[in-house]
Amino acid sequence: MKKNGKLQGLLRTIGEYALSVGVFIALWWIYVAVKHVPAYILPSPPKVWSSLVKMFVKGTVYAHLWTTTYEVILGFVIGAFLGIVLGYVFIKIDALKTMLMPYLIFLQTAPKIALVPLFVVWFGIGLVSKVVLIISMVLFPVLSGMMLGLESIPPDVRNLMKILKASKWQVFSQVEMQYSLPALFASLKVGIVQAVIGAIVAEWMSGKQGLGYILTYASSTYDTPMLLAGIIVTIILGIATYQVISVLEDKFLYWHESKN
Numbered sequence: 001m002k003k004n005g006k007l008q009g010l011l012r013t014i015g016e017y018a019l020s021v022g023v024f025i026a027l028w029w030i031y032v033a034v035k036h037v038p039a040y041i042l043p044s045p046p047k048v049w050s051s052l053v054k055m056f057v058k059g060t061v062y063a064h065l066w067t068t069t070y071e072v073i074l075g076f077v078i079g080a081f082l083g084i085v086l087g088y089v090f091i092k093i094d095a096l097k098t099m100l101m102p103y104l105i106f107l108q109t110a111p112k113i114a115l116v117p118l119f120v121v122w123f124g125i126g127l128v129s130k131v132v133l134i135i136s137m138v139l140f141p142v143l144s145g146m147m148l149g150l151e152s153i154p155p156d157v158r159n160l161m162k163i164l165k166a167s168k169w170q171v172f173s174q175v176e177m178q179y180s181l182p183a184l185f186a187s188l189k190v191g192i193v194q195a196v197i198g199a200i201v202a203e204w205m206s207g208k209q210g211l212g213y214i215l216t217y218a219s220s221t222y223d224t225p226m227l228l229a230g231i232i233v234t235i236i237l238g239i240a241t242y243q244v245i246s247v248l249e250d251k252f253l254y255w256h257e258s259k260n
Helices: 004-036 045-057 062-094 094-109 111-124 127-151 157-165 167-207 211-220 224-252
Strands: none
Touching: 004 045, 004 167, 004 224, 045 062, 045 224, 062 111, 062 127, 062 167, 062 211, 062 224, 094 127, 111 167, 127 167, 157 167, 157 211, 157 224
16 A cells, blocks of 8 residues: 555656646747747747757767766765765864864855866866866755754763763764764755756866756857757756655655655
8 A cells, every 4th residue: 555655646746747847848839939939049849859859869968968977976976975074073073163164165155157267277177177166066065964963963862872881883873873864865965956067067167078068069059959958958967866866865764754
């Protein structure tokens, strides 16, 4: 019964998404047809679809998609790891948090488009500068989520672990990580979306390959159908990576009340 309920819920969700997308495309198509909008301003859905199919049939998109995916995964993993470690350390060493947090806030609030040229000068035009930008966008949300999770541990629970003379590893694995996971996964979802945005911004500004480069090329040649097709591929990548984090969340947080 439980599996059937989950299947029905999944099918309902897919149906709702399909309906909303269908309505959006229909309204878009009607607007373009009624207003006679030129294709270079807003192409019709069939033209965008044709451009999207052409990108995949000719195979031009695959190398660009892989480049962006690799940058996203690498930058996200490093940024998330640093965010988790720093979040844990900041809770344990308040003085370090006081010293470093202003710099991390500065890094988070600084305009990313302005940072790209600096990173290119410092780290070169290749992979490193792009990954550094992604790390700078992922680190702070994950750091904040980790700290929030650790701060949410009830004092009674910590006192109980002291009474039981639990080791540091037992406290970390059985209490601190368990209480941190809900907030941490919420921040990881934000982080993975930020990672995709960071990769696209970096490629847009300095890339010779990747989905961001496709968007730059299409924009410079006024190929609006290709531009929208590239945006669609980027959105699909963002949704796919977000869903990976959601699946991991369901696996590790099966016990949490939000999953029941």
